[in-house]
Amino acid sequence: xxxxxxxxxxxxxxxxxxxxxxxxxxxxxxxxxxxxxxxxxxxxxxxxxxxxxxxxxxxxxxxxxxxxxxxxxxxxxxxxxxxxxxxxxxxxxxxxxxxxxxxxxxxxxxxxxxxxxxxxxxxxxxxxxxxxxxxxxxxxxxxxxxxxxxxxxxxxxxxxxxxxxxxxxxxxxxxxxxxxxxxxxxxxxxxxxxxxxxxxxxxxxxxxxxxxxxxxxxxxxxxxxxxxxxxxxxxxxxxxxxxxxxxxxxxxxxxxxxxxxxxxxxxxxxxxxxxxxxxxxxxxxxxxxxxxxxxxxxxxxxxxxxxxxxxxxxxxxxxxxxxxxxxxxxxxxxxxxxxxxxxxxxxxxxxxxxxxxxxxxxxxxxxxxxxxxxxxxxxxxxxxxxxxxxxxxxxxxxxxxxxxxxxxxxxxxxxxxxxxxxxxxxxxxxxxxxxxxxxxxxxxxxxxxxxxxxxxxxxxxxxxxxxxxxxxxxxxxxxxxxxxxxxxxxxxxxxxxxxxxx
Numbered sequence: 001x002x003x004x005x006x007x008x009x010x011x012x013x014x015x016x017x018x019x020x021x022x023x024x025x026x027x028x029x030x031x032x033x034x035x036x037x038x039x040x041x042x043x044x045x046x047x048x049x050x051x052x053x054x055x056x057x058x059x060x061x062x063x064x065x066x067x068x069x070x071x072x073x074x075x076x077x078x079x080x081x082x083x084x085x086x087x088x089x090x091x092x093x094x095x096x097x098x099x100x101x102x103x104x105x106x107x108x109x110x111x112x113x114x115x116x117x118x119x120x121x122x123x124x125x126x127x128x129x130x131x132x133x134x135x136x137x138x139x140x141x142x143x144x145x146x147x148x149x150x151x152x153x154x155x156x157x158x159x160x161x162x163x164x165x166x167x168x169x170x171x172x173x174x175x176x177x178x179x180x181x182x183x184x185x186x187x188x189x190x191x192x193x194x195x196x197x198x199x200x201x202x203x204x205x206x207x208x209x210x211x212x213x214x215x216x217x218x219x220x221x222x223x224x225x226x227x228x229x230x231x232x233x234x235x236x237x238x239x240x241x242x243x244x245x246x247x248x249x250x251x252x253x254x255x256x257x258x259x260x261x262x263x264x265x266x267x268x269x270x271x272x273x274x275x276x277x278x279x280x281x282x283x284x285x286x287x288x289x290x291x292x293x294x295x296x297x298x299x300x301x302x303x304x305x306x307x308x309x310x311x312x313x314x315x316x317x318x319x320x321x322x323x324x325x326x327x328x329x330x331x332x333x334x335x336x337x338x339x340x341x342x343x344x345x346x347x348x349x350x351x352x353x354x355x356x357x358x359x360x361x362x363x364x365x366x367x368x369x370x371x372x373x374x375x376x377x378x379x380x381x382x383x384x385x386x387x388x389x390x391x392x393x394x395x396x397x398x399x400x401x402x403x404x405x406x407x408x409x410x411x412x413x414x415x416x417x418x419x420x421x422x423x424x425x426x427x428x429x430x431x432x433x434x435x436x437x438x439x440x441x442x443x444x445x446x447x448x449x450x451x452x453x454x455x456x457x458x459x460x461x462x463x464x465x466x467x468x469x470x471x472x473x474x475x476x477x478x479x480x481x482x483x484x485x486x487x488x489x490x491x492x493x494x495x496x497x498x499x500x501x502x
Contacts, residue, residue, distance in 0.1 A: 007094050012042035014211060015194035016049055017056030018204025024049055025212045028184050033101030033331040034321050035369040040188060044212030050179070050220040053208035057150045057177035058226055060205030067147065067175060071125040078122035078173055080200035085115040085165075085193070092192055096161055097322045099186040101331040101371065104323055106285065107161075113451070114165035114193075120453045121169040124474050138488035145478040147175030148228035152221040154242075155190070156233045157183035157333055158288045164190050166453075166468050167231050168197075168207070174477035177206045179227070181218055183234075185333055187211035214238070222246055229253065229477065233290075236391075236417075236462045243465070254466035254476060256290065256458055258391040259419030262412035263293035263448065264402075264434065267301035269424035273446060275309055278397075281422055281448035283317060283375045286330055287395035288337075290463075291420040293448055295388060296399045297408055303401045307356070307379070310399075314357040314375050320366070329395060331370040338371050341394035345376060348387045348398075354380040358395070383411050391417070405430065409437045418460035422448045441467075 013020040025046035030039040045053075060066060085092065092114070093107035100107075133141045153167030160182055171178045182190035194209040210217050222230055222245045231254040232242050239255040246253045263281055265274055281293030298306050320327035332338045338361075345359050358376030361367065375395040381388055388398050402408045412421060421440040423431050435443040441459040444450060451457070458467040466476060491497055 007098065008091065009040050009095060009098070010042075010188050010191035010195070012040050013191075014042070014045050014049065015191060015198070015207065015209040016045070017053050017060070017208050018198070018206075023210075023212065025216055028187060028211055030099055030186070030188050031334065032098050033333055033371045034323075036371070039098050042187070042211070044184065044187075045210035045217050046212070047216045047220050049212075050210055050217050051224070053179055053210060054150060054220075054224055054226050056205040057179060057208065060203060061147065061149045061175075061177035063203070066177075066203055066206065069175070071128055074173060074175060075122040075125040077200060077202055078118045078125070078169060081169075081197055081202075082115045082118035082122065084196035084200050085111060085118065088192070088196055089115065092161055092189060095192050096186070096189040099188045100157065100160070100333055101322055102285065103327050103330045105325065110159055110162045113453070114161045117162070117165035117453050118169045121173040121474060124471055125173050128471075128474065133482075138486065138490075140485040140487060142483040142485070144481050144483065145174075145475055146481055148477060148479055149176060150179070150226050151176045151229040151477060152179040152181065152227050152231070154181045154218055154221065154230065154232040154234065155183065156290075157185040158285065158290075160186045161189045161193065163233050164193055166473075168193075170468075170473045171231075171477045172202070172206065173474055176477055179208045179210060179221055181221060182209065182211050184211060184213065218242070219245075222251075223249070225249065227251070228479075231466075231468070232256070239464065252466075254458070254468060255464040256468065257419075257462060257464040258393075258417055259290045259292070259459065259463050260295060260389065260391050260415050260417040261291055261293050261420040261422070261440070262295045262297055262415070262438070263422035264408045264412060264424065265296070265298045265302065265306060266408075266423075266425040266427070266430065267299040268426045269302070270426065270446070271302065271306060271309065274306070274424040275313060277422065277424065277446070277448045278310065279313055279317070282397045283314070283329055283395050284449065286332055286373070287375075288333060288393055289449070290393075291442070291449060292393075293420075293422050294392060294397055295412075295415075296397050297402050297411055298399060299408070300401050300403055307399060311356045311377055314377055317375050319362050319372060319374060321370075329375055331372050332394065333371070335371055337393070338373055341373060341392055341396060344387055344390070344392045344394075345378070345396060348378045348381065348385070351381055351385045351387065353378045353385065353387065353398075356399075383414050389415060405434060409434060412438050412440075416462040419463035420444070420459075
């Protein structure tokens with residue numbers, strides 16, 4: 001299907017506490033990475049806009065009409081939002097493709113995922129239970145969960161609609177008012193989501209979508225005393241700075257940060273299955289994924305044979321326009337990001353690496369207007385090399401051999417990151433041992449980059465803090481309270497009322 005000729009893009013206004021208005025912050029330009037054409041120029045939110053949105057959120061979160069809704073009543077809003085996303089799925093996919101350069105096949109899948117996320121958390125609300133804990137005296141004890149109040153989600157540029165849904169759905173389900181900050185490189189699809197939420201009838205003030213500069217919008221969301229939690233997906237350096245600011249106000253945070261994920265291929269693996277999975281794991285999304293399998297570890301017994309097949313398949317991948325159904329590797333998001341990837345490849349050459357595929361921009365008229373880069377394979381470097389340790393966030397994989405299980409685990413864990421890992425083997429016992437030994441939040445066995453909203457996701461080490469998704473993903477946006485209800489009807493003996501003559 002070709003790109004829509006008359007695609008309805010958001011008009012450039014931000015969504016501030018239920019009101020569409022022009023932002024008062026810095027100008028934001030959304031570009032189409034396939035040809036660098038301008039999608040929309042808009043004014044982002046200013047610090048004053050964020051403060052006003054927070055005030056509206058406080059009022060909306062405290063309103064008994066929202067705060068006291070029963071769970072199944074809140075679920076009704078989430079079901080309507082899910083249905084709205086499903087009805088608008090093609091528009092969402094088209095807008096996100098324009099904003100990010102992703103293929104339409106991928107953005108359609110992301111739209112479907114977002115609809116499923118709202119539907120899932122609606123169902124969680126329908127079935128959520130509180131606890132009566134075992135009493136240890138003449139009283140009843142209860143554990144209940146309540147909304148935090150005003151919360152914020154800061155989402156990345158690479159998969160905005162899915163990331164938005166993974167924060168917004170459970171935060172609303174928990175009964176909060178939510179302030180969303182999309183990335184300045186991809187603000188448009190988040191504004192489409194705001195339109196859908198508004199049409200679903202969510203009370204005014206419970207959602208704001210505030211694109212803008214990190215030092216204005218993000219800083220205010222993190223430091224404002226009324227904001228009770230921030231969930232951030234993005235780079236590790238920014239996440240660490242955010243956590244430091246949050247610590248000063250003792251505010252909980254969820255952080256999904258960078259990755260340098262290892263994919264481990266053992267010599268007994270099904271090589272057809274493995275080859276397809278490795279290609280998908282690193283080169284889908286043009287490698288612009290925190291979970292990309294960017295370190296490939298291959299056992300010596302199959303190293304040469306597998307690498308030969310990998311190089312041939314990588315060179316045959318279809319690099320092309322996002323709207324072309326045959327495209328497998330689409331353009332990168334922006335020129336500065338491609339420049340960063342190119343610098344890493346140049347560094348790999350300086351460090352003694354061998355470029356087995358790619359390592360340059362594609363040639364030809366079809367690529368000149370866009371921000372394209374060829375899928376790249378680098379070999380011949382030790383794990384201590386910078387390109388083996390630092391996140392490149394592009395279509396670049398570094399290949400290393402290993403001898404045995406112990407060495408594979410040692411290399412995989414020799415990293416500051418711990419987001420994901422892939423294991424390819426027919427030996428289920430080995431898969432279990434290695435999967436439990438690798439320091440990573442998610443481990444895939446004989447597959448890669450598969451997700452379920454019902455399964456928690458997050459990282460360890462410099463890859464983050466906390467978990468999203470799953471039933472516990474709802475509780476992450478709530479605060480727990482304990483209640484004691486006396487059943488004795490007797491005054492506490494400590495007071496000795498009879499002796500006091502009271």
